[in-house]
Amino acid sequence: MTATAPAFTGRRRQRRVAEAHLGWWMIAPVLIVLAANSIFPLVYAVFVSFHNFQLLIPVPHRFVGFANYARIFRDALFWSSLEVTLWFIAGVVFLQFPAGFGLALLLHRLRRRQDLLVTLFLVPTIIAPSVAAFQWAQLYNYQFGPLNYILGLFHLGRPTWTADPQLALPALVFVDFWEWTPFMTLLLFAGLRSLPQNIVDAARVDGSTACQVAWRIYLPLLRPVIGIALVLRILMSVKLFDIIYVLTAGGPGTVTENLAYFTYIEGFRYFNLGYACALAILQLIAVSLLAKLLIRMTRRPGVAHVIPAGGAA
């Protein structure tokens, strides 16, 4: 960054070399741990995915080429679990984002107590997902749950929620909404807070209404932050596992089985390790492409511009 010096003196060059050496020493332990715990397993997963690898059947593992991958696309359960994953992504984009943005705008209007409120809102996000799932198991309880009691007061029926094939998926999408909308709010609120105030004031003077300000000024200026928030949440929703495991175990039938849960069942219930690994690798490829997109967005010059380091406190 500061390579404007006309020529490297001998001592300077020496220092640079020493720094490079130290740099590698400082990062070497991380590389070793990551290699052992993620590079090696990934390579091994690729290897397994090319074999007929079943723990329950004591036959030697046979190389099967792309057979496991070919099987994926013929498997109706794969397509249905992909659909469930897409529903959760739709929940992020069409429910969590608008609600999160709305809440962020409202919080931004407040003049006091913003931090306290943000932290209160964040409680669903920071508690353990299995704790959150337990809370919803109570609320959704058919017989004794407060939700059905309140519906009963208004004679609105008694749904079985997570046991109802029609309602189970929406019920889970709502739990995910409840858990993660506050996180969306936090990111967008922090983004709003870092915007230069004079732009907004100028728009107000022009006589724009609050809605116009939100739509014409905040939305375009926040585009990089919105991009980051959406991609982060989409990546997280692809690996969603916990609330499905606790609340429905993929049921009733398989209507709430997403890709992550389907892979888990194939691998750890049926021990079709070859097939499960092929599924896992496919997800990894999809997610890496998404992650690449995310990083490109964080590097966009706009981000540095909109979010000055050490900006408005």
Next chain:
Amino acid sequence: MKRRGLSLADLLTYATLALALFVFLAPVLWMLITAVKPAEEWLTSPPVFIPSELHWQNFADALFKWGGLKGLGDSLIVAAGSTVLSLLLGVPAAYSLGRFRTGGDNLSFMILSILFMPPVAVAIPMYLLWSSVGLLDSYTALILQYTVFNVPFISWVLKSFFEDIPRDMEDSAVVNGATRWRAFWEIAVPLARPAILAVALLAFIFSWNEFFFAVILSRAEVTTLPFILPTLMEGHDVLWGDIAAIATLGALPVIALAFALQRYLVRGLSFGTLRE
């Protein structure tokens, strides 16, 4: 055009925020209420909204009858162990990436992409690996497994932080005879303390809450609180009050930490992309 006083818009703002706050906190509140209900009031229709007494016995049962105490201990060991290990590995790595640009953009991208790796992708090989070395159901396995996800997070957030610290102070220390390592340890690290606290908080919360690998790698020896919960919810006689007490034990430390370290929480949760 800024108006002072309470306008209709202000009222609507407060009303909407209050309603939203209720929606987001009601389930937590319901858990807390259940945790202090006496057994006769767990399963009633209509449900009991205000317990007739504060029945602390649920917590005693949760701790001593259902393995809550062991769960708390195990969660603490795993979360603290992984946080400390992740910082020891991640802080120097972040400095190396941020200050020396070690390995260029490719290396930092590679480390970051591990953060987004779906856990199922490595679950099966890791399960086979840990079982082949006899470390299934051990502290070591969980601590290392969580470290793999904490380190990329820490490195990424702190890397941008170290980039923002001007290097003049460290450089002049080096010119005056200090080693580079001392410049890192005695100048850069103290300056980065708030950011380090933020990532430590998040790493702790992540490890305390983690569920997927706990399910896959744990059996009976190492039982963190998130792992215990669903095992108690199986079967027909669901002991709502006792489970709510265990869930509360799992949630309260995290909530308390979050409130105590509010400022750092926001900074850490926004993944360093937003700086306050």
